[in-house]
Amino acid sequence: MRKQIILLITLLTFSNLIFGQKSEKELKQYKQFLPYIIKGLKETNKNYATEKIDQRTVGLFEKPWLIKKIKKETAEEILNSIIENRSYIIEKDYREKWNLNFSSQINTNREIKDVYNSNAQLANMFVAISNVELIDKNKTSIIETEERKIQINQSRELNFQTGGIQCSFPLKKEYENISGNIKLTLTEYQTISYKEFNSSSENEVFDLGNEKKLKLIKIENNKAYFYLPKSIDNIKISSVNKKGKEYGENAKMQIPEIIFNYGIGKDITDAKTKSLIDNLTLEDLNEKPQILMYETNGTIEQLYIYLKSNPKGLASEKMEIKL
Numbered sequence: 001m002r003k004q005i006i007l008l009i010t011l012l013t014f015s016n017l018i019f020g021q022k023s024e025k026e027l028k029q030y031k032q033f034l035p036y037i038i039k040g041l042k043e044t045n046k047n048y049a050t051e052k053i054d055q056r057t058v059g060l061f062e063k064p065w066l067i068k069k070i071k072k073e074t075a076e077e078i079l080n081s082i083i084e085n086r087s088y089i090i091e092k093d094y095r096e097k098w099n100l101n102f103s104s105q106i107n108t109n110r111e112i113k114d115v116y117n118s119n120a121q122l123a124n125m126f127v128a129i130s131n132v133e134l135i136d137k138n139k140t141s142i143i144e145t146e147e148r149k150i151q152i153n154q155s156r157e158l159n160f161q162t163g164g165i166q167c168s169f170p171l172k173k174e175y176e177n178i179s180g181n182i183k184l185t186l187t188e189y190q191t192i193s194y195k196e197f198n199s200s201s202e203n204e205v206f207d208l209g210n211e212k213k214l215k216l217i218k219i220e221n222n223k224a225y226f227y228l229p230k231s232i233d234n235i236k237i238s239s240v241n242k243k244g245k246e247y248g249e250n251a252k253m254q255i256p257e258i259i260f261n262y263g264i265g266k267d268i269t270d271a272k273t274k275s276l277i278d279n280l281t282l283e284d285l286n287e288k289p290q291i292l293m294y295e296t297n298g299t300i301e302q303l304y305i306y307l308k309s310n311p312k313g314l315a316s317e318k319m320e321i322k323l
Helices: 002-017 026-042 071-085 258-264 268-278 282-286
Strands: 059-060 087-092 098-105 126-134 156-159 166-169 179-198 202-208 213-220 221-229 236-241 246-248 250-256 290-296 302-322
Touching: 002 250, 026 258, 026 268, 026 282, 059 213, 071 098, 071 179, 071 302, 087 126, 126 166, 156 166, 156 246, 166 221, 202 302, 236 268, 236 290, 258 268, 258 290
Parallel strands: none
Antiparallel strands: 059 246, 087 098, 098 166, 126 156, 126 179, 179 302, 202 213, 213 221, 221 290, 236 246, 236 302, 250 290
16 A cells, blocks of 8 residues: 555656646656656556555544634734744755755744644645745845746745744855845635545535536545546545544545546557657646546545635735845
C-alpha cells in the first residue's frame, strides 16, 4: 500500500511542478512526463487487494464547513503574531540553489492560543504573500526570476501547518545583507461547498458550488475515482473510518480522461503512447473531461469532497525584512 501511495504522490508532485501555468511551454514539459503517468496508471490498475493497508489515522475529521468564522480582532492578532515571530535564513536547497527561507509560528501565549491548538480552526485560512521586494546593499533586486520562474510580485498562498507557515524565495546567489518588504494578508474562505459519500456510493452525479455535473465513479477499498467535466483547481478530499477518524496518508491527481482510459487499458504500445502524447493539447488538460484519482491508507467508510471559494482578506500588514 505504501508503495502505491508513494507512487501517486510522486506522480502528483512532479505533474504539479512541471505543469504550473498551463502554457505551451509547460505543456511541452508535461508531455515529457506523461510516459511515467501512463506507466503509473498501469501499475495502480493491478490488483493489490492482498496488500495490507495500515489504517493509520490522525484524529477525528473536523468538517471545514462547520468551522466558525474568525473574528477580525483575532485575525489581526494572528497576523501580528506571525510578524513578531518571523525568522529568516539564507541557505542552499537540495538542488544547490540559494534561497531565503522564511518561517513563523503563532505565539501560543496570546489570546489566539485556542486557535493555535486546533489546526481545524485554521483549516479555512491561508496567508497570501504578495508585493515581494528583496534587494541587496546596492539596492538591486536579488530574486531569481529567470531559471526558477518566480515573479517578484507573485502572490502565493501559504497554508498553516501546526500553527505556522513557511516559504522560500529563490535568490540569484548567496548574500550577506538583504533588505526589503513583503505584504502578508490573512485570508479566509467564506464558502465551502461539499458532498458526502459512503463506501457503497457509485455513479452519483453532483454539483460542487459553481462546478456542475461532477460524478463519483466508484469507491474501491482505499481508492476513489471521480469524473470532472473539466479541470478544477483546489478540490479537497478527506476520508474517514467507521469511527469518523481521518486517515493519515492521502494523495489525489487529475489527469485527462483520454490519458486515464488509455493508461488502464490493455492495448498499450510505444507507438500509440507517442501518438497520444504528440496530439495532446492545452484544451485536453483544461477544458475537456478529467479523471480525479484519490488514494488513502485505509478502508474508506465515508468520503468528503469539497471546494473552498470566495476568499476574503481579514487583515493585511507589510513585513520588513532585514538581514
